[in-house]
Amino acid sequence: MAFDDLLDDHARRKQTALAMGGEEKLAKRRDQGNLNARERLDVLLDRGSFFESGLFAKGIRPEARHKTPADGKIAGYGRVDGREVAVVSNDFTVVGATSSAINGKKIRHMREVASERGLPLIFLGESAGARMPDRMGAAGRAMLGQDAAEYLRDRKTPWVSALLGDCYGSSTWYACLSDFVVMRKGATLAVASTRVTSVAINQSVEAEDLGGWRLHTGSTGLVDMAVDTDEEALEAVRTFLGYLPSHRGEAPPRVEARPPEDGAADRILDILPDVRNAVYDVRDIVRCVVDADSLFELKARFGKSVVTGLARIDGRSVGILANNPKFKGGAIDVDAMRKAVSFLVLCDSYNIPVVFMVDQPGFLIGIDGEKRWAPGRIMNWMNAISLVTTPKISVIMRKSYGQAYLNMGGGRNSDEVLSWPTADLGFVDPVLGVHMLHKLKREDDPERFDSLVAELKQDSTAYSLAELYETHAVIDPRETRDALTRLLEVHAREGVVGEHKLANWPTSY
Amino acid sequence: MAEIEVKSDIAGTVWKIMVAPGAEVAEDDTLVILESMKMEIPVSSPEDGTVKSIALAEGDAVVEGQLVLVLEV
Numbered sequence: 202m203a204f205d206d207l208l209d210d211h212a213r214r215k216q217t218a219l220a221m222g223g224e225e226k227l228a229k230r231r232d233q234g235n236l237n238a239r240e241r242l243d244v245l246l247d248r249g250s251f252f253e254s255g256l257f258a259k260g261i262r263p264e265a266r267h268k269t270p271a272d273g274k275i276a277g278y279g280r281v282d283g284r285e286v287a288v289v290s291n292d293f294t295v296v297g298a299t300s301s302a303i304n305g306k307k308i309r310h311m312r313e314v315a316s317e318r319g320l321p322l323i324f325l326g327e328s329a330g331a332r333m334p335d336r337m338g339a340a341g342r343a344m345l346g347q348d349a350a351e352y353l354r355d356r357k358t359p360w361v362s363a364l365l366g367d368c369y370g371s372s373t374w375y376a377c378l379s380d381f382v383v384m385r386k387g388a389t390l391a392v393a394s395t396r397v398t399s400v401a402i403n404q405s406v407e408a409e410d411l412g413g414w415r416l417h418t419g420s421t422g423l424v425d426m427a428v429d430t431d432e433e434a435l436e437a438v439r440t441f442l443g444y445l446p447s448h449r450g451e452a453p454p455r456v457e458a459r460p461p462e463d464g465a466a467d468r469i470l471d472i473l474p475d476v477r478n479a480v481y482d483v484r485d486i487v488r489c490v491v492d493a494d495s496l497f498e499l500k501a502r503f504g505k506s507v508v509t510g511l512a513r514i515d516g517r518s519v520g521i522l523a524n525n526p527k528f529k530g531g532a533i534d535v536d537a538m539r540k541a542v543s544f545l546v547l548c549d550s551y552n553i554p555v556v557f558m559v560d561q562p563g564f565l566i567g568i569d570g571e572k573r574w575a576p577g578r579i580m581n582w583m584n585a586i587s588l589v590t591t592p593k594i595s596v597i598m599r600k601s602y603g604q605a606y607l608n609m610g611g612g613r614n615s616d617e618v619l620s621w622p623t624a625d626l627g628f629v630d631p632v633l634g635v636h637m638l639h640k641l642k643r644e645d646d647p648e649r650f651d652s653l654v655a656e657l658k659q660d661s662t663a664y665s666l667a668e669l670y671e672t673h674a675v676i677d678p679r680e681t682r683d684a685l686t687r688l689l690e691v692h693a694r695e696g697v698v699g700e701h702k703l704a705n706w707p708t709s710y
Numbered sequence: 711m712a713e714i715e716v717k718s719d720i721a722g723t724v725w726k727i728m729v730a731p732g733a734e735v736a737e738d739d740t741l742v743i744l745e746s747m748k749m750e751i752p753v754s755s756p757e758d759g760t761v762k763s764i765a766l767a768e769g770d771a772v773v774e775g776q777l778v779l780v781l782e783v
Contacts, residue, residue: 419756478749502756527721532751562747565720569774630748680720 218256218270222294231293235366235385238275238292241325245288245435246279253277254310261302262335266681270548274304274328276311278320281439284447284454287315290325293366297329300336300371302344309348319332319448321359324379324565326372330393336696354378356550356704358448361441363434364388364424376423378708379498380445380547383426383437392425416420422503422539423696423709440497444511445551446516452552452693453518458492465489466679472622473598473678480526483558485506486598488519488700490514490558490682496521499544504536505529507567509544511553516684517693520548523558524609528600528601532565533605538578542585549589549703554693556685557595557610563603580683582608585706590699592616592692596681597624597663597672612671617688619681620663620672625662713762714781718753724770733761735781742766742778759783763783 221237227478230237236244242251256276260269273295278287284498289311291298298304315322335341352374354360362376364384373390376382384390391412393397399406409415417424428434446453465488472485487496491512496508505528510521524531533541549554564570564579580680585594586608597609606626607614627634635641635653643650659665666672676684722744727765740752748768759781766778 345713480751526749527752527754530747530751532720532747534719562749567774634746 205611214257219272221292222268222296226294233431237294238290238298238327241365241431241435242275242277242279242288242290243361244432245323245325245438246286247279247283247596250280251277252279255304255307258303259406260296260332260335265294265296269301271295272301272304272307273298274307274323275653278314281321281323281442284321284442285318286321286323286442288325290322291328293327293329296332298372299329299331299332303336305344305348305351309351313352316355316357319358319450320441321361321445321447324360324362324372324375325387325435326364326368326376326390326578327366328368328372330371330397331700333549341578348562352378354705356380356449357702358406359442359445359551360667363430365388365434367394368412369394371552380550381426381429381438381441382424383434383441384414384417384424385431385434386427386429389413390417394532415658418500418502420503422500422536422543425499426501444497444513444553448703449551450698452696452698455518456513456516458513458516459495461489461491461493461682466682468679469678477599477625480530483523483525483531483560484510487512487523487558490685491519491521492516492579499547500540503533504538506531506533506538506561507537507541509540514556514689517689518553519685519689520553520555521558522555522609524561526560528549529563529565531600532563533561533571533608534565535573535575538575538582539562542578542582545582545585545589546703546706549585549591549699550697550701551589552698554592554594554625554689555589555610557593557615559595559597559601559609559611560599560608561605562600563605579604579608585703586610586614588702590702592689594685594688595619596685597621597626597666598625598678600625600630602627602629616692618672619684619688620666620675621678621681622663622664622675623678624663624672624675625658625661626663626666627657630655631661677681711782712757714759714783716741716753716756716778716781718744718772718778719774720744720746720751720774722751722771724766724768724772725750727764727766727768729761729764730760731763733756734759744772752766753778755781757783759782767770 258272259266275290360488362379362382368390389408389412395406403406414427432585495513508523593615594617663675725745726743735755737757739755742753762780764779
């Protein structure tokens with residue numbers, strides 16, 4: 202047959218490139234229970250949908266070409282639940298998936314196609330950082346910065362990162378630019394590796410302390426979710442993308458509505474405590490309102506007094522921003538402020554209506570918060586909420602005190618404000634209010650104190666707010682799902698997208 | 711097995727201790743309930759694990775950052 206030699210050569214070259222960093226390294230990963238870069242694509246993408254870009258790319262240095270198949274970063278297009286995505290999967294078995302001139306071009310092409318054609322971009326992170334000696338000296342510097350949009354994050358399409366091993370350099374940078382980051386426990390995210398860091402600061406450093414899942418899900422908030430296996434991480438990527446449009450010019454996909462289980466509406470009344478000093482987990486209430494099994498929580502271990510999560514109501518994607526009295530009594534601390542703002546950026550960028558579920562005693566005040574920019578962050582949040590152009594609906598369930606009333610969508614900061622009859626509006630807790638306003642303690646004059654408390658409470662009800670038309674409806678808590686469904690029909694009209702004023706906002710706060 | 715120190719993130723008074731040493735707990739389970747800001751506020755388990763030791767007694771005053779218990783994970 203004609204071209205036999207050429208085609209044999211093609212097949213051989215393909216086989217060599219697909220062998221990645223060699224059987225020994227691949228076997229070691231298998232023993233550790235971790236997938237390799239190509240197996241990850243098999244799990245992530247719809248079967249048979251991967252079209253590879255740059256299989257025959259290699260490292261730019263002649264002496265490294267024989268050991269750099271695909272130049273260590275596997276790129277291409279595939280489908281997730283039938284929708285096109287662009288993807289870069291780092292192959293750690295090939296010189297640690299280090300960043301180089303050629304694989305930088307691959308990333309750039311994926312990024313440009315994703316932005317221009319409206320595809321989500323997925324990074325499967327596991328990389329050692331800059332390739333040496335390529336990046337040494339002036340010639341190494343001259344390789345950098347040739348793409349002025351390399352780290353531009355304008356949120357034209359969703360970016361998602363999975364951190365699946367040691368992540369330094371590009372895997373870290375792209376995670377920090379992503380809209381959603383999931384980490385496999387045992388992976389690390391840091392500026393530089395433990396080895397480089399130990400040398401630089403002249404003391405030994407543990408990977409988990411430097412950039413483990415506990416640090417990033419609990420303290421920095423840079424990671425949205427930690428899971429146990431590669432498979433779970435890839436599943437989380439698919440799930441996250443299911444709530445989002447492929448690009449900001451379209452509305453999120455609508456799926457079949459799945460009402461919560463029977464009796465869910467009634468259960469709200471069991472979960473909500475009937476005494477003001479008791480707390481509850483607001484996620485239990487959210488689950489009674491949204492579509493069955495649809496709550497996908499983001500940053501669940503960070504700034505826990507606020508819950509942020511994607512969910513669906515009547516099959517439509519919504520962003521739930523709820524206060525959680527279970528943590529710090531719902532008092533909003535600095536981490537919770539950062540979390541709320543990053544969530545508003547996500548929702549505004551991708552046309553996701555925001556539903557505020559409000560029960561908060563105010564911001565957590567104290568010296569620690571002030572040191573960590575609480576006033577600036579509260580205003581950052583207000584600036585963000587003012588710029589959100591997707592529909593905003595708030596539900597005042599119980600307390601909404603202080604300035605945080607506005608941050609949680611009070612007044613004109615939401616398109617619609619619903620209140621439950623249990624709502625309690627005021628500047629502070631009435632007991633504290635009487636103490637502050639009248640300088641009266643209960644033990645001094647219990648009778649007068651109680652009557653002043655009652656007076657202050659009277660002025661703080663949902664109906665008082667409704668008389669002033671500052672809440673548009675006072676509803677039975679059991680009617681919340683129906684009310685939100687109806688209001689989303691009004692505000693989230695088919696095909697209408699927002700202005701994405703927050704799309705150029707920073708990626709970390 | 712690693713040990714994790716669970717600390718209070720608010721100031722308050724210990725109202726109820728819900729677990730004993732040896733108890734197996736899941737993430738977000740209530741370990742101790744504090745009284746603070748006129749509310750009963752739980753200290754929740756940061757992850758799945760076993761309670762190793764408890765550092766407080768009911769009625770104790772706690773400050774922010776104070777050790778509540780040690781968890782083995």
